[in-house]
Amino acid sequence: MEVTSRWWATAGTGLVLGALGVVAEEPLFLLAAAGLGAWLVGVGAVTSRNVARLADRLAVDYTVATATAFVDTAVPVTLAVSRPASATLAVAVHADIPVGAEFQSDSGDRSVTLASEDTERATEFDVSFPVSGRFSFPQPTVVLTDPTGLYRACVERGPTPTVTAGPTPLDVHVGRGGEAVRSAYGEHRSNRRGPGFTTQEIREYAPGDSARQIDWKATARLADVYVRETDGETDRQTSVVVDHREQMAVGPPEQTMLAYAREIAIGSVRIAAERNDPISIETVGDDGITNVVRSSTVVESYVRAESVLYGLTPTTASTARRIRSTSQGRETAERLEGDSDVFARVLDSYVGNPTRYVTRLRDDPLVGSVQRVRNLTQAGGLIVIVTSDDEPTRIREAVKVAVADGGRAIVFLTPRCLFEPTDVTTLTDTYEQYLEFEQLRRDIDAHPRVTALEVAPETRLEEVLAHRRGTPTAVR
């Protein structure tokens, strides 16, 4: 319980009266001071009891309309307070919001004040979350003030609702020529007989068959020994190569080509996790490979893969690389490592690179990365390439490397023309560029072991196609 400014004013007056009594040698002033002192203590004693009673009987309801929300989307929050009619203390309840959340000041008041005649009151306001994460609302702060205004008590009462804010979902279109594809990942049967669960056929027993293959029911029914052949089911090893070079930064904030590429890559990781397939991730920056997640089926590996993908930002081409070799740079950086000297720190900012590369590649980093992955992937393994259509020649080269040795590839391409800012007057040009992209996609898709798909904002694609729908040159 705290004292208010009115308490201090009263106490100050009492102090002055007491001092007057001492100076003027008049005991009556002390009686006056004692009267004020008694008032302060008497009110305090009663208020203490009333505060404790009301704090127990006060009902504070603090609710958020939803447990999950999107970033930068307003979420209604309700604060309702009720108290017994017999309570004499003034009640003010203030709704605190989590650190990082933003209060929409025009949506309502965050405080509820119960006047002496009020027993219940509620307020509603909106909050938004500028970043993703889990937000726990603190308990509302209740301020109880005694009717004479001498004392005030602050307590925290009520629930602590939690909201999980996630990024606004992208309207991702995956497909061919504007037509959406439901499952790009596909099923994977081995087309070979082997251990599995799905029965392929029942045939007569032949020497060399395992006794465990015998179908005893069929044997009993057909009066001969029969064995059950099942479809062989295997784990499909998948390697995902994600391009996050500077060119992937094209597009509005949070809706760049990289954001869409990330969605696709994360989708691949989640499907692999659901099917318990081993998956590896390599991310490609302007100067080489930035992250590698080794192929594995342990949960931690999938989690790490997602974490790596969420952390991707477009890299920038290193200009320093042109004037010094990688080995020279590494040598200088190693010499500066651990040196806390000011000069060393300044020098390090020029020598070092904000992006840590696992492997620097002299040639095209995408082709180099795919080549590396192909070398590490078993024959027939699937390589998923997520990149943009910026360098058609390099993409074709990368795909050629990916399908070497009987390998299969799925190529997700983000058409730059659908991410660049345009207006209605340039939609025709955008459509022409999209046709060029579609030609590239079809060329790549023509290979029997390659599936090439477009990844783009659905609304944007619809807008471009609708603009030219019905014309002879339309794709659809």
Added chain:
Amino acid sequence: MVSISVGSQSLSTAAVGSAVARDPFSVAGLLAVFAVVQSTGADRWTFFAAVLLGGAVFLPSTIAFVAGQFALIPAVTIDDQVAIAVAQIALLIVLTEPARDRSVPVVTGATAVAYAGLLGVIAVGLRDGLLVAGGLLCLSVALGTYLVHRVTLVRLGMVDAEAKE
């Protein structure tokens, strides 16, 4: 203990309201003080007391209490014990007017008990002089307020939390 500024200012002014001594008991108390002053026969202070007590009717209770004391003190001496007792009781009625106004009559009783206790403290202190009596009075009020604060924390179950802080 969390303290917020939002709402507290408005509470002290709007929700709590003003503390003006206007109820019949307060007016009667001020009249009683005036009667005491008149009964002492100090005519030269009667007009002064009338002005102070008349103005006190329109002032907040605390200021009205102080005004009443200033009207009383020049007219009476420490030997007029009955007059002083009557006047102090009357002024206490004035001082506790907000409690009656806001339906907390128990505060009047608590104040009377505290006043009795403080009178005892003054009586003990006066044996060693006014300075000691004044010091003991201040100490007692401070101690009483702190005790109330601690008891409230215990009642609210906030003692452990505060100790950790």
